[in-house]
Amino acid sequence: MTKTAWVFPGQGSQSQGMGIDLLDVPSTQKKFAQAEDILGWSVIEICQNNAEKLSHTLYTQPCLYVVESILADILREKEKPNLVAGHSLGEYVALYVAGVLEWSVGLRLVKRRAELMESSVGGTMVALMNFDRELLEKVIAETPDAVVANDNSPAQVVISGTPTAVEAVISRVKAKRAKPLNVSGAFHSPLMAAAATEFQDILESVEFHQAFVPVLSNVEPVSTVDAAVLKKRLIQQMTGGVRWREISLALPENGIERVVEVGPGNVLTGLIKRTCCDLILENISGVADLKVLAN
Template sequence: MTKTAWVFPGQGSQSLGMGMDLLDLPSAKEKFARSENILGWSVIEICQTNEEKLSRTLYTQPCLYVVESILADILQEKYSPDLVAGHSLGEYVALYVAGVFDWSDGLRLVKHRAALMDNAAGGMMVALINFDREKLEKAIDENPDAVLANDNSPTQVVISGTPEAVHAVISQVNAKRALPLKVSGAFHSPLMAEVAAEFQHMLDSVEFQQAKMPVLSNVEPVPSTDADILKQRLRQQMTGGVRWREIALALPDHEIERVVEIGPGNVLTGLIKRTSSGLILENVRSVAELPAN
């Protein structure tokens, strides 16, 4: 039988209208209603009509968690994955699917994380496309206030840090494209240490269970089902880098042949395609893309 990994995208993959084809399903209606009680606002309303709010961290992250988890629940009625992973916010959906915490606890964590990150300031993030990796590593070594926040693929990374340090790295690397990200702070960098410390209190209040299947974490792309290890890795995620390129490279090493990206867009399957060859790549972005049986 084909070994399958499910992967879940993070912030940046959201799109207006996402999840709205789920509204006719009773199980989805129940989750949307429960999310409104936890969040104090309507995921449906924002995903349907409010593009400006949907692009703001405070709303983006909970909306993605709700929509991706509902799609995963429906898919899990048909079969379960052999391994899961998620990109940044997507790791919370992966942990939920693996049974590490219940759905409501996961949404409360995401709500708190989103609020803290939305209030972060004093840094920036820039995506670099087509660059010399050796020059990049040297530039980051020479600019300690900039870090490799997202190592997405051999040709795409995100730099995070103080504006001065990030601009210094860009000037030394000569990337084909440098795209500033519309985020409030320097996510996945040491500049988030204060925010991460505040978030830890919330994280410590949630009980983690042993995972039902291995999880590849952002900060340590080695599969684990251990509750304590997975919680410790999540603690490190806010200040640590997303090692997605290494996650993609690890998939064939663990006999994964098929990867299903669950959620809006196709960012992760695109990154995996550029990193690991020979994998079957599929997307489940909507009800229409769910398997019939």
């Protein structure tokens, strides 16, 4: 049987209208209602009618968590993954699917995480495409207050830090393309330390369960089912980098032959394709994709 990994995208993959088709599936109604009770606002209303709000971290992260987790619940009726991983926010969905976190607990954590990250100011993030990696590593090492926040693929990274430091890196590395990201702060960098400390206190009080399937974490892409290890890694995630390139490389090393991206868009399968060319890649963005899979 083909060994399959499910991967879950993070902030940046959201799109207006995502999740709306899930309303046609009767089993989803309870989850959407439960989410509204926890959040105090409607995921469906934001996804359907308010593109501006959906672009803000405060709403983006809970909406992605709810939509992706519901898609995963439906997909689990048809198949089971052999391994899971998520990009930044997506790691919370992966932990839910692996049985590490109860669904409502995961959503409450995501809600608070989004609030803390939304309130972070004073930093910036810029994506770099097609660059000299050796030079980038040298420049980052020589530039205080700038780090590689997302190592996404051999040809794409995201730099995070103070505006001055990030600009200094860009000016020296001279990537083919540099794209500023529309975020409120320097996510996945030491500049998130204050928010991370507050969030750590919350995470410490949450019960993590041993995973049903191995999880590849952002900050340490070595698969594990150990609850204590997964909690420790999640605590480090807000200030640590997303090592997605290494996660991609770890997939075949873990015997994975097929990868299913569960959530809006195809960002992760695109990144994986640039890193590992021999994997079967599929996308489940909505009900239509689930129907195709069933056939």
